[in-house]
Amino acid sequence: SLSKLLVVVTVSGSAGGGLLAYSDSKPQHVENAVISPEGENKKKKVVVLGTGWAGTSFLKNLKNPSYDVHVISPRNYFAFTPLLPSVTVGTVEARSICEPIRKMVKKKDVSVSYWEAECLGIDPVNKKVNCRSTQNADLNGKADFSVDYDYLVIAMGARSNTFNTPGVEENAHFLKEVEDAQKIRQSIIDCFEKAALPTLSDEEKKRILHFVVVGGGPTGVEFAAELHDFVREDLVKLYPKVKDLVKITLLEATDHILNMFDKRITAFAEDKFHRDGINLQTGSMVVKVTDKEISTKALKNGGEVSSMPYGMLVWSTGIGARPVIMDFMKQLNQGKRRALGTDEWLRVEGTGEIYALGDCATIVQRKVMEDIAEIFKKADKDNSGTLTVKEMQELVDDILERYPQIELYLKNRKMKSIVDLMTDAKKDTTKESVELNIEEFRSALSQVDSQMKNLPATAQVAAQQGTYLADCFNRMEKCERNPEGPIRIRGEGQHRFKPFRYRHFGQFAPLGGEQAAAELPGDWVSIGHSTQWLWYSVYASKQVSWRTRALVVGDWSRRFMFGRDSSRI
Ligand code: FAD
Numbered sequence: 001s002l003s004k005l006l007v008v009v010t011v012s013g014s015a016g017g018g019l020l021a022y023s024d025s026k027p028q029h030v031e032n033a034v035i036s037p038e039g040e041n042k043k044k045k046v047v048v049l050g051t052g053w054a055g056t057s058f059l060k061n062l063k064n065p066s067y068d069v070h071v072i073s074p075r076n077y078f079a080f081t082p083l084l085p086s087v088t089v090g091t092v093e094a095r096s097i098c099e100p101i102r103k104m105v106k107k108k109d110v111s112v113s114y115w116e117a118e119c120l121g122i123d124p125v126n127k128k129v130n131c132r133s134t135q136n137a138d139l140n141g142k143a144d145f146s147v148d149y150d151y152l153v154i155a156m157g158a159r160s161n162t163f164n165t166p167g168v169e170e171n172a173h174f175l176k177e178v179e180d181a182q183k184i185r186q187s188i189i190d191c192f193e194k195a196a197l198p199t200l201s202d203e204e205k206k207r208i209l210h211f212v213v214v215g216g217g218p219t220g221v222e223f224a225a226e227l228h229d230f231v232r233e234d235l236v237k238l239y240p241k242v243k244d245l246v247k248i249t250l251l252e253a254t255d256h257i258l259n260m261f262d263k264r265i266t267a268f269a270e271d272k273f274h275r276d277g278i279n280l281q282t283g284s285m286v287v288k289v290t291d292k293e294i295s296t297k298a299l300k301n302g303g304e305v306s307s308m309p310y311g312m313l314v315w316s317t318g319i320g321a322r323p324v325i326m327d328f329m330k331q332l333n334q335g336k337r338r339a340l341g342t343d344e345w346l347r348v349e350g351t352g353e354i355y356a357l358g359d360c361a362t363i364v365q366r367k368v369m370e371d372i373a374e375i376f377k378k379a380d381k382d383n384s385g386t387l388t389v390k391e392m393q394e395l396v397d398d399i400l401e402r403y404p405q406i407e408l409y410l411k412n413r414k415m416k417s418i419v420d421l422m423t424d425a426k427k428d429t430t431k432e433s434v435e436l437n438i439e440e441f442r443s444a445l446s447q448v449d450s451q452m453k454n455l456p457a458t459a460q461v462a463a464q465q466g467t468y469l470a471d472c473f474n475r476m477e478k479c480e481r482n483p484e485g486p487i488r489i490r491g492e493g494q495h496r497f498k499p500f501r502y503r504h505f506g507q508f509a510p511l512g513g514e515q516a517a518a519e520l521p522g523d524w525v526s527i528g529h530s531t532q533w534l535w536y537s538v539y540a541s542k543q544v545s546w547r548t549r550a551l552v553v554g555d556w557s558r559r560f561m562f563g564r565d566s567s568r569i
Pocket of ligand 1: 075085
């Protein structure tokens with residue numbers, strides 16, 4: 001029979017090298033305790049690093065009682081990140097989007113314990129992770145400990161990427177964590193209160209009320225839209241004397257904002273921002289930031305460098321690997337990657353029992369290109385370079401069935417030729433045949449291939465990966481006992497489970513003024529006020545508990561009735 005949970009943690013650095021023994025969730029200090037006596041604890045020990053989308057989705061879906069699960073994360077709550085931009089201006093309160101992790105992982109069958117600590121390093125040889133409590137300062141040298149594992153699930157997310165632009169780290173706000181959103185909220189009010197003081201010149205007030213957002217992706221765009229609404233709907237009434245000095249600038253290095261969305265959404269968003277008076281500067285790359293000035297370089301027109309004074313800067317240009325992940329990647333000779341490389345079963349390449357998912361990982365799909373090239377060769381039976389529409393449709397269906405994630409990348413502007421060709425083939429039945437230039441296709445596909453390695457860093461991907469991996473863990477024993485069972489992948493013998501396949505359910509871009517854009521599967525694009533209501537319903541339904549759902553809906557209703565709160569608490 002499986003014994004009661006006994007987890008033993010080595011406390012390095014403490015006098016006498018004592019050990020901490022935890023029974024269920026009650027910790028007690030035990031000097032020189034024996035680590036998991038042989039045979040007493042037959043459960044496999046699963047250590048999960050991170051309590052974000054990937055980690056919690058794994059934990060929620062893990063149902064097999066034959067694991068001892070230990071969760072380690074510096075954050076003892078889960079945060080619903082898609083609503084973070086709303087927290088920056090008080091449309092939604094910070095606590096409404098957070099759920100305590102201990103509440104989320106409480107399970108009847110599976111024993112799960114949680115430690116509020118940060119992973120500092122991974123030792124795959126000795127199967128250990130080294131951790132430090134977030135309460136480091138109060139623990140008199142007892143903050144560091146290491147935990148051994150049978151399986152390790154890395155779901156540590158990513159950090160904001162500054163691309164080493166000088167001055168950004170010191171002067172910009174980021175929008176990644178709940179604390180970031182709270183700081184931004186305070187800082188916006190600070191700027192208004194400062195600008196309202198009688199001692200400042202108009203020039204200084206103008207600078208202070210110049211809000212700059214860097215990055216025209218969904219987060220930057222949504223924040224700019226939220227800020228604009230906050231100013232227009234609430235702050236202009238409270239700060240009438242300075243309202244005309246407010247300016248919001250959105251800087252984007254490429255030619256358009258919301259690049260990953262359908263062109264119609266991009267065009268609508270750009271138009272709306274122009275109408276709203278948001279100063280949209282595309283083709284403009286930030287090269288340096290000081291405490292009062294931002295220098296940008298135009299990517300066209302001879303690369304002219306210019307500077308603008310600003311009061312507050314929010315940096316949202318994408319993500320990079322956390323230092324602990326970078327160290328681990330170096331250990332595995334993966335140093336050149338942007339994230340931990342895994343196979344399609346989410347196992348970290350070069351390791352046995354380590355899995356990585358969510359923003360900290362990237363699936364390396366080596367065979368995709370070769371497979372697709374083969375499919376093309378077969379389709380072009382007579383080697384003419386031309387296919388009939390029917391043949392083309394079959395070919396497209398074949399590729400999409402094998403690689404459903406391609407559909408997502410077909411929308412990318414850069415692959416116009418392949419998009420047009422495939423869209424034609426799917427829709428236009430009036431044409432007898434479609435010109436198929438294999439070489440052109442190959443070059444377009446090489447772009448698909450490199451992009452496919454990088455699934456988008458979204459909550460959708462992270463949550464689906466968590467669910468997938470939990471399912472593998474739930475069935476692991478059964479499959480080990482019967483490896484030739486029906487779920488074994490034919491002939492390949494790589495693993496007992498089907499590889500992870502991402503299903504894209506669409507994406508939203510809230511644009512402010514109670515308008516949003518949505519891109520849903522089947523090329524369905526919806527923009528406007530009704531889409532904003534769809535957004536409300538989807539995000540209310542996606543909340544992780546009835547408590548947060550009630551709080552979020554309550555916050556939205558409060559905002560409709562009384563506006564946003566501008567107190568600087
Ligand atoms: P996270 O959710 O970031 O979780 C990482 C976890 O690891 C955290 O619990 C963290 O505390 C923990 N951790 C960090 N360091 C350590 C360490 N050293 N040791 C142990 N644990 C550690 N995606 C969408 O699909 N739709 C959206 O609308 C959307 N909007 C977004 C808006 C904003 C403002 C942001 C920032 C992101 C948004 N995303 C959205 C992206 C989405 O939030 C991420 O893709 C998702 O959070 C990735 O999940 P994850 O579990 O990999 O990482």
